[in-house]
Amino acid sequence: MAAATLPAWLALQPAARTLRAFCTAVSPATRSAIPSPRTAGRTSRYERPLRRKALPPRTEKMTVDLDWPSVYPVAAPFKPSAVPLPVRMGYPVKRGVPMAKEGNLELLKIPNFLHLTPVAIKKHCEALKDFCTEWPAALDSDEKCEKHFPIEIDTADYVSAGPSIRNPKARVVTLRVKLSSLNLDDHAKKKLIKLVGERYCKTTDVLTIRTDRCPLKRQNYDYAIYLLTVLYHESWKTEEWEKEKTEADMEEYIWKNSPSEKNILETLLQIKAAEKNLEVNKEELLGTKEVENYKKCVVSLKNEGDNEETLSQYKESVKKLLKLM
Amino acid sequence: METAPQSLAAPLDNQAPDDSPRAVSRTSEKDPARHGEQHEGLHYNIPLQDMRTLFPHSLPPRFSMQVKTFSEACLMVRKPALELLHYLKNTNFAHPAVRYVLYGEKGTGKTLSLCHVIHFCAKQDWLILHVPDAHLWVKSCRSLLPSTYNKQRLDQPAEASIWLKNFKTTNERFLSQIKVQEKYVWNKRESTEKGSPLGEVVEQGIMRVKNATDAVGVVLRELKGQSSLGGFRLLVAVDGVNALWGKTTLKREDKVAPEELALVHNLRKMVKNDWHGGTIVLTLSQTGSLFKPRKAYLPQELLGKVQSLENLVPLRGIDALDPFIPILVSNYSWLQHEKAHTEEGKKELLFLSTQTLDSWSGCAPTF
Numbered sequence: 001m002a003a004a005t006l007p008a009w010l011a012l013q014p015a016a017r018t019l020r021a022f023c024t025a026v027s028p029a030t031r032s033a034i035p036s037p038r039t040a041g042r043t044s045r046y047e048r049p050l051r052r053k054a055l056p057p058r059t060e061k062m063t064v065d066l067d068w069p070s071v072y073p074v075a076a077p078f079k080p081s082a083v084p085l086p087v088r089m090g091y092p093v094k095r096g097v098p099m100a101k102e103g104n105l106e107l108l109k110i111p112n113f114l115h116l117t118p119v120a121i122k123k124h125c126e127a128l129k130d131f132c133t134e135w136p137a138a139l140d141s142d143e144k145c146e147k148h149f150p151i152e153i154d155t156a157d158y159v160s161a162g163p164s165i166r167n168p169k170a171r172v173v174t175l176r177v178k179l180s181s182l183n184l185d186d187h188a189k190k191k192l193i194k195l196v197g198e199r200y201c202k203t204t205d206v207l208t209i210r211t212d213r214c215p216l217k218r219q220n221y222d223y224a225i226y227l228l229t230v231l232y233h234e235s236w237k238t239e240e241w242e243k244e245k246t247e248a249d250m251e252e253y254i255w256k257n258s259p260s261e262k263n264i265l266e267t268l269l270q271i272k273a274a275e276k277n278l279e280v281n282k283e284e285l286l287g288t289k290e291v292e293n294y295k296k297c298v299v300s301l302k303n304e305g306d307n308e309e310t311l312s313q314y315k316e317s318v319k320k321l322l323k324l325m
Numbered sequence: 326m327e328t329a330p331q332s333l334a335a336p337l338d339n340q341a342p343d344d345s346p347r348a349v350s351r352t353s354e355k356d357p358a359r360h361g362e363q364h365e366g367l368h369y370n371i372p373l374q375d376m377r378t379l380f381p382h383s384l385p386p387r388f389s390m391q392v393k394t395f396s397e398a399c400l401m402v403r404k405p406a407l408e409l410l411h412y413l414k415n416t417n418f419a420h421p422a423v424r425y426v427l428y429g430e431k432g433t434g435k436t437l438s439l440c441h442v443i444h445f446c447a448k449q450d451w452l453i454l455h456v457p458d459a460h461l462w463v464k465s466c467r468s469l470l471p472s473t474y475n476k477q478r479l480d481q482p483a484e485a486s487i488w489l490k491n492f493k494t495t496n497e498r499f500l501s502q503i504k505v506q507e508k509y510v511w512n513k514r515e516s517t518e519k520g521s522p523l524g525e526v527v528e529q530g531i532m533r534v535k536n537a538t539d540a541v542g543v544v545l546r547e548l549k550g551q552s553s554l555g556g557f558r559l560l561v562a563v564d565g566v567n568a569l570w571g572k573t574t575l576k577r578e579d580k581v582a583p584e585e586l587a588l589v590h591n592l593r594k595m596v597k598n599d600w601h602g603g604t605i606v607l608t609l610s611q612t613g614s615l616f617k618p619r620k621a622y623l624p625q626e627l628l629g630k631v632q633s634l635e636n637l638v639p640l641r642g643i644d645a646l647d648p649f650i651p652i653l654v655s656n657y658s659w660l661q662h663e664k665a666h667t668e669e670g671k672k673e674l675l676f677l678s679t680q681t682l683d684s685w686s687g688c689a690p691t692f
Contacts, residue, residue, distance in 0.1 A: 322648070
């Protein structure tokens with residue numbers, strides 16, 4: 001009604017008025033001129049329509065057990081008059097409090113999930129149940145799911161109101177798999193980890209491959225599976241140039257043929273020579289309990305880094321080895 | 326003012342620390358060989374004469390200022406040093422030299438523990454080979470010459486001659502006893518014959534600064550070879566040994582690797598444990614080290630990887646020093662915590678301690 005009356009009213013008034021449409025939802029016939037100080041001189045008393053008093057906010061009429069999903073059925077901006085919570089947001093001035101919700105731009109800017117309360121979600125689930133099939137009864141624990149279905153695929157679909165149903169973000173496919181469920185030996189696992197680089201997480205042992213280079217989701221999915229296959233097979237192969245792996249490439253410290261082993265061997269040989277005991281051979285020397293202990297301590301020192309514990313263990317083992325007190 | 330040692334010190338061990346400035350913590354036991362656990366936490370006095378011989382150059386600057394101010398040098402007897410002394414007393418000189426590495430956070434007393442050990446060894450008549458700060462050899466060197474002995478290495482005449490002078494001061498009496506075992510030709514006119522005393526080599530290095538680095542190399546080689554024969558006991562003490570495997574800030578057309586410095590090369594050979602008849606005591610020091618973070622104090626952090634320029638093989642300091650005995654020097658426990666420092670004239674001076682740098686910066690002597 002306001003839209004219909006407005007043009008007619010404007011046609012009557014040559015002077016422009018910037019009154020908001022909903023304020024003037026009154027037919028010109030019922031107007032009673034309220035002269036405002038600004039306009040008193042300019043217009044006659046019949047031209048200005050009645051400005052209705054603001055209605056009380058909807059929150060005052062809300063009961064405690066109302067049906068909230070009907071207030072916020074979809075994602076909507078924050079309406080202070082429709083949300084019955086005394087929310088405050090904003091940086092307070094000195095000796096002040098954060099701003100109230102009425103007219104608060106900060107509350108409008110942030111995303112809100114008022115349309116996704118647990119009750120609303122339950123309703124969604126109930127509605128979706130008609131389109132779902134039963135969960136297989138045999139897969140009742142996480143371990144069984146992992147055992148039978150080690151690969152997890154994540155995809156996202158996007159729905160929006162607009163002229164097109166396509167969304168380029170929907171082509172992304174993420175493939176997650178635990179390396180422990182793949183059949184890899186030591187060399188293959190190290191090679192695979194080196195090949196994938198950042199995509200492997202050491203703490204959770206999960207390889208994540210995220211593909212989005214093809215235009216369609218189906219194509220990206222095929223590509224991800226292809227990548228996994230290729231990685232698996234390549235890591236089992238050993239190339240010629242892998243023999244040139246140097247100490248810098250090693251992921252962890254290996255005792256055999258390390259400088260530490262050589263040093264300790266030399267030291268022990270010298271000790272034995274000093275004691276005029278020339279009948280020993282290398283394997284025997286390296287096989288003694290003290291050397292085993294020393295080897296363990298060195299490996300833990302190098303792999304775990306320095307801390308009080310590793311250093312003191314190392315110290316004890318060296319003392320025993322060199323027969324100090 | 327020397328007060329009675331043990332009786333006054335005993336209450337110190339039992340009570341909680343209070344603020345009374347009169348508490349004394351000294352012992353009159355001047356011989357480090359007799360220091361034991363009962364002396365822990367107490368200070369002992371090093372006679373100034375010994376100071377001049379043993380440490381002509383080598384104390385941390387603040388400590389030497391204190392020595393000058395109070396005209397006496399007092400070191401606190403602490404656990405790490407006692408532990409080291411215990412090992413040293415039980416060393417088997419037929420076995421290869423054992424390496425001890427003192428490590429710890431900044432200002433906890435590694436250098437002065439090393440000095441304590443050096444004093445002990447000197448009293449026991451060992452030959453002391455002391456490198457006060459290996460970091461000085463890898464930075465701020467004005468003159469770098471190509472080595473006369475080996476074309477690929479570089480000489481540092483200034484540092485080498487300073488070191489030779491100090492070595493001479495410390496080990497005066499050994500210089501005539503030890504005889505060199507080979508002939509060394511310095512240049513067309515000068516050479517040292519086989520069988521002449523080591524002192525001649527040292528003199529040669531001091532007089533002809535160009536040959537100083539080579540003289541150092543000769544000295545090190547001779548000492549290493551002869552200590553196994555048993556004529557003397559050798560203590561190799563290097564402060565800041567992580568400098569030998571760290572980076573340098575010296576440039577000669579491009580960055581110089583530590584191995585290219587002849588002094589570093591020879592010292593590295595010295596701290597290897599392929600000789601016997603002595604010990605090697607080392608400290609790791611972050612102060613003065615290059616390109617290492619301020620909080621680094623653990624062995625692997627400071628002795629970490631270095632790329633050597635020739636073949637890009639990472640040489641780790643730890644691998645070179647393996648096996649070694651790490652000894653942690655920790656911060657003062659409450660027993661040894663410093664008391665308030667009062668000065669009411671020289672007579673009532675109570676306390677001289679090797680304190681961490683931060684706490685001393687607030688104190689100012691008022692006479």
